[in-house]
Amino acid sequence: MAQEIEKPRKVQYPHDSTCYKITDEIGRGVSAIVYKAICIPNSTVVAIKSIDLDRSRTELESVRLEAKIMSLLSHPNILRAHCSFMVDHRLWVVMPFMSSGSLQSIMTSSFPDGLSEPCIAVILRETLNALSYLHNQGHLHRDIKAGNILIDSNGSVKLADFGVSASIYESNSGKGSNSGTNSASGRLTDLAGTPYWMAPEVIHSHTGYSFKADIWSFGITALELAHGRPPLSHLPPSKSLIMKITKRYRFSDYERAKNSKNKKFSKNFKDMVGLCLDQDPSKRPSAEKLLKHSFFKNCKNSDFLSKNLLVGLPSVEQRFREIKLQRLESMNCRSADGDDEDDQVFLIGGVTVKQRRISGWNFNEDGFELDPVFPVSKEDNEIDNDIVKQVRFGGETIIRDRGGESEKLNLQTQLADGEIGGGGGGGSVDRDVMMGSLMFLKKSLDDQRQKVMNMIDMINGEENVEMSRELQLMQVIENLKMELENVKKRNFELEMELGVSQLTAKQQSL
Amino acid sequence: MKGLFKSKPKTPVDLVRLTRDLLIYVDQNPDSRETKREEKMLELNKLIRELKSILYGNGEAEPVSEACAQLTQEFFRENTLRLLILCLPKLNLEARKDATQVVANLQRQQVQFRLIACDYLEANIDLMDILVLGYENTDMALHYGTMLRECIRHQSVARYVLESENVKKFFDYIQLPNFDIAADASATFKELLTRHKSTVAEFLSKNYDWFFAEYNSKLLESTNYITRRQAIKLLGDMLLDRSNCAVMTRYVSSRDNLRILMNLLRESSKSIQIEAFHVFKLFVANQHKPADIISILLANKTKLLRLFADFKTDKEDEQFEADKAQVIREILALEPWDQP
Incomplete structure (x- = not known):
């Protein structure tokens, strides 16, 4: 299906920052900024993701792999880079400008309670096309969410951000120690992604996970599109929340009481999402199989989106400005830089609560919700x-x-x-x-x-x-780690000194 | 119609033979644009994908080692690899990627406990030149680059590349404007200089003069941030490897090298500064510093001490602090060289 041979390199995008005129800032993360710009020689509007490699805590190796994946993928539903090059200590990735931005940003600004089912169907089908292509290539996306699904003014849908994607064909050949890739069995064990969308087996990654983890995140994304946010995301981190969790408080995530619209979703939709959210990864259908689900049978074309979803939306630039203002206002309530916000640049109007541990999910098909199950200790x-x-x-x-x-x-x-x-x-x-x-x-x-x-x-x-005990523990672990490192290094240095002194001994004897 | 001819599934050996026949056809009919050729191309793409799924398994089935061995044996029995590499530019993107994965996988396949890919490459070592030169072709660089990195897993192959004239080209490839290609070349360069310890040590001692002259002027003093950062990191990795001890001692006895390292220490980039420190400390820790090294350190004593006074890593790092303290002690204790 995806075999048309694109030849995008034929349209020239120069590797020179002076050839681009930046017109607007449209996204910002800890070490990356996304700009709207014009490529002057061919007067095309582009998006430029500018990543500060000096500030970024990500290893250069993963930046290399992302760049490689992005230049080797070619599919109408995948956002591909035109080119990438260094500008001082920043990496500029020049990409097509997706004028309607991410679905998460669209929902935040105009559809806080979610989208209509026909729109969702188109978006999900296009996303599945991308996923099916990716999986056939041996890649996992590992961060499927509305924030990474971009849409153009003509309604075309593209999956973006391969910052955490992984290939099961390519084991990191370099040092290899920090990558959980195991090409023999095609399973991964390292943690990546954004918590709300993470599959249970990714969270409990003791058995490893594979393509089906993306299918789970896809199911969560379907819920996100239907309700305007992923399960749990609106809850603020607070002491009371933890109390609720530990007391096995069951809460309805979407506060239906307030949400008087009482949206109705089709049986087909619910069934499709239910399949994706099976606790057992092996029972979840593949992307290819999901495409044949009856939910997608009478699915509209992507220009349906341009006529129904995108009309009258504020521009990406406007949305970003609004968000920026809101952020400034709430600046003092927000905590310092989160570790993994680097890949959040497309998440315009981002989620503030990042990490919470969830031990399992129960998909409630009638309510079309996912009920989280939290770990509870024996003694409560x-x-x-x-x-x-x-x-x-x-x-x-x-x-x-x-x-x-x-x-x-x-x-x-x-x-x-x-x-x-x-x-x-x-x-x-x-x-x-x-x-x-x-x-x-x-x-x-x-x-x-x-x-x-x-x-x-x-x-x-x-x-x-109560918290201080845990902090102490963290400290202890940090110290132990550091000690281990020190011993390793010292060992090494001793060996080296030995080498040097042997050599000098030789010199002296000459 | 097709259903009638649906015979029994082809064996791995059949698939390799069919692939080879089609590659020969594609190789010998470069310009024919007729539909016949296009049909053959389609079939070739399909065959390469089938080879890939035998080697890697597909969604449902894990690879079968017997089938992999048969495929590998047939593949290297004749010149299939050469044909595939030569015809790669004629394939479409998907087929190129599949072919690259096939070639990568074949490097690790054992047939009767032997990596026969290695035997083949040793007999056809000129293929490595094609792969290295691939970095000059924007469309082929990432495919050939990946194949090359897989081939230099074999020590003899890595030795050939290191000792060939082509190794000098990496100093330029690393600085190509395309980030993805430059980064790929850089990964290959690193692999060449760190993977096979004994070969690397031998190469560095034999080629010390030109290699480090190039390394210093083209990489460590590059105007490109990422080149400097990767080069200083790799330099640290090489010098701190104990198999390269002799090279390290030689490197830290040169005042020119010290000057370059001191410039890197002054960089505005924290990452480069830290990596530079890990090499700089070797100059200071050397218990038999030549006179000119001592005099440079003495001349810059105040500046160095001032630099180290507020020199910190982002995260607390005890070892770094200990190293720093030691370097400071050494610098404070420096005495002008007494002539023996």
Whole structure:
């Protein structure tokens, strides 16, 4: 389906910043800014993503891979780069300008309660075309969400932002240690993406995940388009939220009481989303299969969007200015730079709550919602205490409530078993599982830390005794990490000194 | 009609043979524009994709090692790899990517415990020149570059590339204006200079003079930020590798090198400064510094101490602080060189 041979390099986009005239800023993240600009030699409007490589904490290797993926993909539903080049210490990625911006930005400005079903169908079908192409190429996108789906004035839909995408064909050949890619089995174990859209197996990445993780995020994106936001996103981080979570408070995410419109969605739509949100990745359909779902049967063409969705929308530039003003106003409530905001540049009018740990989801087909299930400790303790215990004793279990029936998620038990099994033989837990568990733990800790940071910012000095234990723990872990690094380095330096002195000994003997 | 001829599935060996036949046809009929050629191209694309799915498996099935071995053996029995590399520019983007993945995978396939790809490449080593020169062709660079990186996993192949004249070209490729191509060339260059320790050590000692002259002037003193940053990082990686100890000792005894490193220390970019420090400390830590090194350090003593006074990494880094403290101590303790 995607086999037409595009020859975009034939239209020349110079590798020289003086050939571009910047007209507007249309997006901003921690280390990247997106501009609207004109390419002077061919008078084409373009978007330029300017990434500060000196400030960016991402490794150059991942920037290289993103650039490579972007220049080798060619599909009508995928945003491709015209070219990329260095301008001092910034990388400029020149891309087609998608004049209507991201769907997330469209919803924030004009459709806070979500889009109509026929529009959603077109958007999802086009996105699936892109996903199916990507997956056939062996790539995972790993960050499917409305903020990464862009739309042009003619209604064409393109999937963007390959900042965290990964290839299961290409194991990082360089140092390879920090990449979880395992090309033999085509599974990934490292964490990437944006939490609300993350599949359960990505969060608990002890078994690894594959293309089906994108399908989950696709399902969440469908809900996001239907309701205006992904499940859970409107909740502010606060002490009370944690209380609700730990007390197994079940809340309806979309506050239907307030939302009097009471939107009706078709059975087909609900069924399609339900398939994507199956807890078991192997039961989720592939992108190719989903395209054949009856929900997409009488789907309109993409110019339907230009006539129905895009009429009278404020421009991308206007929207960004509004958002910027709002941000300035709320500046003092916002916490310092989040770690992973780099890839948020397209998320105009971004989400403020970033990280929250969720142990599972239950898709409620009737309500067309996804009910989150939060980890609850056995003693119904505070969640932070729970985490501390998991780390210290490694044998705690998390009970996952699944619509009344309880199910044990014995990640930590597995971990302990693994250690025993290794000695006694017959234990089926291998290194990968172990790594997965450890990475999951690390991720939980990171999440918790983030949360604590947010809260500290919120409370602004207010005492919080429970939290301090966790902070201490984080500190301990940091120190241990650092010690390990130091020992490694010292070792190395000693060896080197030895080498130098041997050499000088030789020189002296001459 | 087609249904009638739907015979039993083709074996891996059949697929490779059919691919080879079509590649020969494409190679020998470069200009014919008739529909026949287009049909053959379509078939070729399909065949390459089938080879790929045998090697990598597809959505439903994992690769079968027996089939992979047969495919690999047939592939290298004749000159299929050469044909594929030569015809690559004639394929469309999707087929090029598939072919690249096939070639990459074949480098790791073992047939009776042997990497026969390596034997083939040793006998056809001139193919490496084609791949290296691919960086000069915008449309082919990323495909040939990926193949090249996979081929230099074999030590003998890496040695050939390092010792060929072409290695000098990397100093220019790394600075190409296309970021994606320059970054790819840079990744290959790094692989060449770090992967096979003994080969690298031998290469660096034998080619010390011209190599570091180029490295300093073209990379470390480049006007391109990303070139300088990657070069200083790679220099640190090379010098700190203990297999390159002799080279390191030689490098840190040169005043010209010290001058370049001190300039990098003054850069406005934090990342470059930090990486430069990791090399600079070797000059200072050297217990047998030549007189001219000592005199440069002494002449710049105040400036250096002032620089290090508020020289910090973004994240707290104990080791860095310890190194810094040691460097400061060494500089403070410097005495003018006594002639023996």
